[in-house]
Amino acid sequence: MSEVVRGKAHRATARVKRFFGEKRRRPSSPVSSMRSFWGLLLAYWLSNRWRDAWGLTILILLLTGLSAQASVWFALTSGELVNRIANFHHPTVPTTPASLLKTAATLAAIAITRDAGFTAVRHFLSTSLHRKWRQWLDERFNQALLDSSHTHFHLQQNGFGGAGEANTSSPDNIDQRVQEAIRGMTGGAIGLGIGIAGVVLSLAFVGGKLIETSSPIRGLDVLGGYGSAFLTLLAIAIYVPLNTFIAAKLGGILQGLSIRIQSAEGSYRSELNQFLRRSFHVAVIRGEPAQKALNVRRYQDIDYTWARLNRITAGYMGFELVHNFIGSRIVAYAPGLLPYVDKTISLQDYVTGAELATALINECSWFIHAMPDIATLRADARRITELAEAIETVQRPQDYYAQSGPAAFEYTIAEAVEGGLTIHSVELLHTGEDEPFLTAIELNFALGEWTLVMGESGSGKTSLLKAINGLWPHGRGKITLPDGLRTLFAAQEVKLQGVCLKDLVCLPDDAREHKDAAVSTALEEAGLHEISGELFDEGREGQQWDKLLSGGEKQKLVLAKVLLLKPGLLFLDEATSALDGQAVQAFYQAIKENCPEATVIAIMHDTSSIQSEGGIDFFDSVLVIEGGIAEKMSISAWRSAQTNAPLR
Known part of the structure; x- marks a missing residue:
């Protein structure tokens, strides 16, 4: 292996460790002496x-x-x-x-x-x-x-x-x-x-x-x-x-x-x-x-x-x-x-x-x-x-989780710039149980690919997204992430911290890294014109934004964050559940136009708005979770499988 390749591999491994909090030796916390x-x-x-x-x-x-x-x-x-x-x-x-x-x-x-x-x-x-x-x-x-x-x-x-x-x-x-x-x-x-x-x-x-x-x-x-x-x-x-x-x-x-x-x-x-x-x-x-x-x-x-x-x-x-x-x-x-x-x-x-x-x-x-x-x-x-x-x-989270069940996830970074997200032999388990409730043998998500995740409630859709992001405790398997891409995870239920509006849009970045005009523009493009001029307010009349904004407005705030930060890897866990059909189309259309190279993995129950107004599919593939197995297919193959059956 050349010095250049070894150096790149070393930097990639370091990024994984920083992302998931893993280190080769046991790290010390600020309270380790207490x-x-x-x-x-x-x-x-x-x-x-x-x-x-x-x-x-x-x-x-x-x-x-x-x-x-x-x-x-x-x-x-x-x-x-x-x-x-x-x-x-x-x-x-x-x-x-x-x-x-x-x-x-x-x-x-x-x-x-x-x-x-x-x-x-x-x-x-x-x-x-x-x-x-x-x-x-x-x-x-x-x-x-x-x-x-x-x-x-x-x-x-x-x-x-x-x-x-x-x-x-x-x-x-x-x-x-x-x-x-x-x-x-x-x-x-x-x-x-x-x-x-x-x-x-x-x-x-x-x-x-x-x-x-x-x-x-x-x-x-x-x-x-x-x-x-x-x-x-x-x-x-x-x-x-x-x-x-x-x-x-x-x-x-x-x-x-x-x-x-x-x-x-x-x-x-x-x-x-x-x-x-x-x-x-x-x-x-x-x-x-x-x-x-x-x-x-x-x-x-x-x-x-x-x-x-x-x-x-x-x-x-x-x-x-x-x-x-x-x-x-x-x-x-x-x-x-x-x-x-x-x-x-x-x-x-x-x-x-x-x-x-x-x-x-x-x-x-x-x-x-x-x-x-x-x-x-x-x-x-x-x-x-x-x-x-x-x-x-x-x-060391995995060592901690291993005390109450298998915790053997391996996270790596794709060395090649064209590498995407890969999942190999991943099994998810609940605490105290040995049998997996979800298995993904081999899944590949190419750079720029949009994937729709489908499955019954409780089938493990959200759990899989959490595992990819290092937030699921028990399981095993290898997850390879694309090199150098910003990741953003948007959950279905949005809970806003008690900070000013600009901070909410810019997080996890420091708000000083983004110009006020850029943040206001992102809010307007997301459909939040009425609050785009209140960047430095923590709310109105003594109430914070978390109480003031409706569920749909909070999800539009997530869209504003996406438009501003332009992540390369985007996970959406029913991030449009509080929006109507037209707003859902506008949500995905805005991401398509502003983040054309982003890899998107989205969980949705209502698939009536997975096409643009012109009838073009937003998604390239569908990940179906059924019977504890996750299998991926093209959007056309999935539509064929749904022949004479209503969209779920």
Whole structure:
């Protein structure tokens, strides 16, 4: 093989891989590092946004440290205030009103600085970090889902809870995972990080001061002056971990219920979305009673899980309140009571030690206070990592589909410039089935050839077009595409994105690549004169084009796209079903005149308009699908086979 031929073959193979998202080695998605809990939590700090992430994190840690130090100042000043109150009527050195007010004002200033200063500013910085982190994750998942390999489409093809292994099912409610789960996870993770930092810094600042202000304890002479600190830290070391263990057990139950209610909510939400999409059909058949019963069944799982969650949450709240009371009123004050009774410390030192112990208990008990949030955090993180894992798996669609059925399509590019579209030994299968529902032994579509696809509903016409375009999951066979031709697939049901009219006509091209006049001309030639001057509008009076345009107008918009982009390979899946006979003729006549070299494969049920007004056939051949077999014949042979039979 010459260098020129080898080079051309290499470029052709690369185009196939780009078109169908296939690569020789397993590609990585933008969320590949987020398939584990810690990978998800650390990805932002290791990304190209690390300066924002670490800058805000350091400031938050600094304010957390200042808040912990302020707790020490608060405890010391509280002890001093109590002591001054106790000595207000002292016979020899009474407290003066001025000194009492000064100490009270100092205590208030410390509290205001800590709460309104350090804590409030830290909250602002943490919410800013939350916003930036969530925005980055949303951006990464959007890049992963909306890539050129159509990951968003492939993810939904195996069907959640459908046939095949559980781990091959599509993730449910992708919208909830990308929006609500990411928002909850990022907020919960930042709170968790601040809590851990608070515990560590409080142990350093508050614990250090507790040891510094320690006093001897009768019976613990071996510890010297660290007796009271030892008793306090021992009490905290026993009390807090024990209650944290209980909280962790309850938190595990809460986590399981949180995951279950998210799944139940997702199932109900999915059903409501499906219902709203088929609202018209439900109204036509008066199917509201059946839909109502279905909604009730979906909601029952939510209600049952929510009731259990409420019981556990109420029990947890009671446990937390009891923990707080015993910790701040008994555990904090008991260790210092012995030296105070023995008169080895003053009332001021006793109150100061108790306040320090209370502050330390509160900080170390953060896990107990936040356990329900931690449970929700882990549930949210699990939903996100599941989505990231599914996205990574789908980077090679055929490998993904192969987990639930045969997926052995081979896509190549015709090397010769005159090569057309060729289908060799193609079999299409449904998920979980081994027998093909459609077989195409050998089909050839020459460049510029127009082919009409005929067959009963459900025979596999649309499935075949999807398979040619790499959008059918299961099957086998070889599909060879012509080299260097733009491909356009027009589906029967047109769903328009919420963008301006020019974007709708130009997609997938960037609208800036086409002149406004050319787009307006295409719209006019397609029969959309009345909107051809509204290129930069996303709709009218608050409604998008998808709601404003009728089915026929949407199909004319598809024609405008064809006339503008001039594809070389055009697939039309009942793309004229909403047009009358005259409009159908105009549709195909416009393509004939503007795209004379295009290869067209069109599915039609009503063939009454497959000829021009002059009686000339638009199509050169007919692909008939019958009995699970696809066979191609000339238009004249097909007409002969239809002798004395009405056109379908």
